[in-house]
Amino acid sequence: MLDSTTNLRDGLPKGIHRIRALPDPQLALLWDSIHVGAGQKEQLLSQAVLNFTLRAQVPRTVLPLHGVILLVGPPGTGKTSLALGLADRVARSFKSNGFRLVEVDPHQLANSALGKTQRAVSDLFSEALRSVAGSAPTVVLLDEVETLAVDRSRLSMDANPIDVHRATDAVLVQLDLLAESNPNLLFVATSNFPQALDEAFTSRCDLVIEVPLPDIEGCRRILGDCVLGLGQTYPTIGRLVGAEGFDAAVAACVGLDGRAIRKAVGNALASSPETAMDPGKVTLADIHGAAEAARKARLAAGGKA
Ligand SMILES: Nc1ncnc2c1ncn2[C@@H]1O[C@H](COP(=O)(O)OP(=O)(O)OP(=O)(O)O)[C@@H](O)[C@H]1O
Ligand SMILES: [Mg+2]
Known part of the structure; x- marks a missing residue:
């Protein structure tokens, strides 16, 4: 009952x-x-x-x-x-x-x-x-x-x-x-x-x-993990890890939490209708830009990033 x-x-x-x-x-x-x-x-x-x-x-x-x-x-x-x-x-x-x-x-x-x-x-x-x-x-x-x-x-x-x-x-x-x-x-x-x-x-x-916000090494591992994971489906994305511009994209993630870093990658995949249609086209510049935008949004909302 x-x-x-x-x-x-x-x-x-x-x-x-x-x-x-x-x-x-x-x-x-x-x-x-x-x-x-x-x-x-x-x-x-x-x-x-x-x-x-x-x-x-x-x-x-x-x-x-x-x-x-x-x-x-x-x-x-x-x-x-x-x-x-x-x-x-x-x-x-x-x-x-x-x-x-x-x-x-x-x-x-x-x-x-x-x-x-x-x-x-x-x-x-x-x-x-x-x-x-x-x-x-x-x-x-x-x-x-x-x-x-x-x-x-x-x-x-x-x-x-x-x-x-x-x-x-x-x-x-x-x-x-x-x-x-x-x-x-x-x-x-x-x-x-x-x-x-x-x-x-x-x-x-x-x-x-x-469990604090990730430091730069943490950001590198989280971004790397996310990008390599996408590489399982889109091999071109997997090749972005360690490529020129990867370090700068990592640095742009500092101040974001792990969830926000992964979401920034998601935003990068939707940075244009063409990329959204064919996510394998995403670039490190797209990811860098999305991480910067996430940090700015956080600052505007009164966060610490
Ligand atoms: N340190 C991290 N390393 C890798 N991925 C992370 C990390 N932190 C968060 N994530 C990503 O963010 C998602 C959300 O994490 P989770 O829900 O465990 O965070 P939380 O600390 O419980 O958040 P909240 O306080 O909002 O409940 C995870 O599924 C994971 O993909
Ligand atoms: Mg939770």
Whole structure:
């Protein structure tokens, strides 16, 4: 029977967007497609692996791990992709079947009728996640977690219903309970707004990784990856990597995030109706121009590029 905690769209409990079996080749591709600073992926994977090796063995009085990793950084820097890819990687590390990924949609909870957010959050953490995970090792993606773990010290009681405060309280209480009872759970949370997160939430994270805008080497790898990927379909585009003008196009990308760099290439492919009709005609000058335009647009919008 469906009740108020059931997601009517697909029969999943309210707040759960999707459940996948791991490993998943699509997620492996995502992980490989994201270029971040040296050592960041290794650090993420190591922390995630430790979650599943150590937590069931060592008392929390010795090492109070909560099983929460947080990725923070500007929009479009690859946080969600890394979180999804990490789930796949950690499952592969153990070479055992049975790992799962549960994707939570915090907006489904926060959009609950006024006064019901706290209840929805409690139900998700205390019942739905427990029953979905069972005893199987499970990674839970909490994307845009600032919706759930709102910084209570910044909330005015006038503008925000007490329910929002209580929803954050509920998240914290439930995280403590799950940390105690479910060492086979790992939460991977992402946020664009670390300053909007409640400090008590951040303090429960076992690792906080900052994913910044790519530096020039990062831009080179992202642009190169994108251009080489297009080269699979349009061989002339693949030959642009390392050609004269490539370095200048890379330099024009500095200040853009990874998503914006890939979108600038997309804009370059649409720089004229002729190129759009035959994308293999795109030039490095087109890509350079599109990256410059993206940076200007960002500046005009008050961004930092
Ligand atoms: N560091 C990166 N390396 C390569 N590609 C990247 C990188 N960052 C972003 N991208 C590209 O941008 C797309 C969007 O990335 P993703 O959604 O993971 O970013 P995000 O940080 O979660 O953004 P948001 O904060 O807006 O949710 C990815 O699919 C990828 O193609
Ligand atoms: Mg994201």
